Amino acid sequence: MNDIPEADSPEAGSPAARCLEPAALVRTEAAALEALAKRLEGPMAEPFQRAVDLVVRCGEGNGRVVVTGMGKSGIIAQKIAATLSSTGSAALFLHPAEAVHGDLGVLMPGDLVVALSASGETEEILRLLATLKRKGDALVTFCCNLNSTLAQASDVALDCGVEREACALNLAPTASTTAMLALGDALAIAVSLRKGFRAEDFAELHPGGKLGKQLAKVRDLMHSGDEVPVVSVNTPMTDVIYEMSSKKLGVTTVQEAGQLLGVISDGDLRRLLEREGGAALSRTAGEAMNPHPRTIAAGELAATALAILEERKITSLVVVDAGQNVEGVLHLHDLWGVELI
Numbered sequence: 001m002n003d004i005p006e007a008d009s010p011e012a013g014s015p016a017a018r019c020l021e022p023a024a025l026v027r028t029e030a031a032a033l034e035a036l037a038k039r040l041e042g043p044m045a046e047p048f049q050r051a052v053d054l055v056v057r058c059g060e061g062n063g064r065v066v067v068t069g070m071g072k073s074g075i076i077a078q079k080i081a082a083t084l085s086s087t088g089s090a091a092l093f094l095h096p097a098e099a100v101h102g103d104l105g106v107l108m109p110g111d112l113v114v115a116l117s118a119s120g121e122t123e124e125i126l127r128l129l130a131t132l133k134r135k136g137d138a139l140v141t142f143c144c145n146l147n148s149t150l151a152q153a154s155d156v157a158l159d160c161g162v163e164r165e166a167c168a169l170n171l172a173p174t175a176s177t178t179a180m181l182a183l184g185d186a187l188a189i190a191v192s193l194r195k196g197f198r199a200e201d202f203a204e205l206h207p208g209g210k211l212g213k214q215l216a217k218v219r220d221l222m223h224s225g226d227e228v229p230v231v232s233v234n235t236p237m238t239d240v241i242y243e244m245s246s247k248k249l250g251v252t253t254v255q256e257a258g259q260l261l262g263v264i265s266d267g268d269l270r271r272l273l274e275r276e277g278g279a280a281l282s283r284t285a286g287e288a289m290n291p292h293p294r295t296i297a298a299g300e301l302a303a304t305a306l307a308i309l310e311e312r313k314i315t316s317l318v319v320v321d322a323g324q325n326v327e328g329v330l331h332l333h334d335l336w337g338v339e340l341i
Helices: 022-041 045-060 072-086 129-135 175-195 199-205 209-214 237-247 266-282 302-312
Strands: 065-069 091-094 112-117 138-143 156-159 251-256 259-265 316-320 326-331
Touching (some): 022 045, 045 112, 045 156, 045 175, 065 072, 072 091, 072 112, 112 175, 237 251, 259 316, 302 316
Parallel strands (some): 065 091, 138 156
16 A cells, blocks of 8 residues: 555645545555455454354344444444344444433343444443443444453454555544444344345335335235236127226236136237237137236246246236136236346
8 A cells, every 4th residue: 555645654634645546545445345354254253253143142032233333433333223124133323422311221131232433442432331231232343443442341342453544644434434334234144144034034124116126026016906807708809808908907817706717918919800800809708818828926026027027028927826816917017127136
């Protein structure tokens, strides 16, 4: 990192120092992450696994992970709490300054505290230390100084130390907060893997937006009840066309007592008219239907349905149960925003 001046260098406060190449600053943070990775493969492997054990044990006892930090570390702490929550571990952020004015009441017996402090001497957190140790199940800390007061008081202290900050003055928390963020992500994902967290679990916690739709189940997106177009095998083609037009799904199911017998799509109807002209209108649904349509179960992922539609070059799938009873219809338009996974 010779291209970054030391804090006490004559160049440190110069315009040149303030205009360092952005790539050099990013490489400083990348070097901090690489050093963190090596510690996780070496001396920090065992304490990291103990931290994972503590978080898993906390969840098994219906406890929560309470993440705290001040200033920049506090912002990282909020993100770590959010990541833990979204990957199956109940977590919340506790602002240490607000905690001394009553917010400490959120901490319950059985909760695990994760405290972030680069120095390990953050005054607002040290003021809470006795209460955190008394009320919480355990204390895990992310520190850059393992000899600090906070690290020494912890059940597990994880080293976030960096060779230098990306700041030209080596002062503003930059590389150190990047290391904390990466370590928090590693902890959350390791815990989720230990718990056997699945895509289905993730979908339940992310019902909104593009991500939620990608992991949604077919039953969450399909048309059901009166929205499903239905005709019988004896329905005249004029009535079949009316049913398809009124339900606006480009398809109709052919059923008997709720069981799927076949499907007529816009494409089937168009091909029939091309072959037979006006005589096609004298046909019944049973004569025009596809008796072997592609179907899908309601419990399948929406992304799976999208893959089938794209592979078969069709626009609708009939949703059936194990007995071929119709549960709904899924249209390509219902899958807008879904991506293949």
